[in-house]
């Protein structure tokens with residue numbers, strides 16, 4: 001049995017949240033801790049891959065052997081991902097990338113005003129979708145963080161983003177999704193199959209995802 005089935009493969013893994021700044025002191029973000037993405041980076045290295053980890057701001061120590069690129073915003077993440085894309089064999093988009101950012105960045109701290117305040121948001125670029133439109137030889141793995149209709153939305157993302165696999169988690173279930181040390185996922189493959197994994201540590205979930213990817217690379 002091969003201990004390091006990913007030797008010679010370049011993995012690009014994103015992790016953590018993004019921060020979309022409103023002004024120098026405020027930003028909009030989400031609950032991603034980076035644990036799922038860091039577990040994937042760790043497992044990929046253990047399995048022999050060369051790993052680039054593009055990470056939003058988190059409180060975790062990256063695996064020493066990873067090449068780490070820290071980013072803040074969705075736009076930073078977009079640039080970092082596309083810098084590395086051409087030379088990657090596999091891209092795993094674990095990061096919880098903001099779908100919206102404030103339309104206006106105030107260069108000075110916004111002062112309190114009487115009454116309500118409305119902040120307008122605009123869409124960020126969909127990194128996974130653009131990767132899907134531009135992939136050549138890469139295997140593209142996306143995640144789907146859902147609160148309802150998980151299978152429908154995950155299968156929709158497979159098609160809309162031209163991904164090879166979507167790892168879906170229902171983030172409202174205890175022990176799954178944001179911040180926890182465990183996750184509960186179903187891996188949807190573009191061949192139509194679905195692999196439902198029981199609640200496991202993020203380390204074990206990561207290994208299972210990578211075994212599926214490794215199997216695909218051999219096809």
Ligand code: PMT
Pocket residue numbers: 016031032033034035036037074093094095096097098099124125126127128129141142143144145146157169171177178179180
């Ligand atoms: O970090 P943890 O605390 O361990 O939590 C793990 C997790 C819940 C963050 C992770 O398991 C997960 O589900 N990650 C994906 C979060 C997410 O943004 O899901 P989504 O369904 O909104 O996005 C779908 C896919 O598109 C994702 O692969 C995402 O990286 C990607 N995306 C999203 C928006 C955007 N502008 N560009 C993207 O590429």
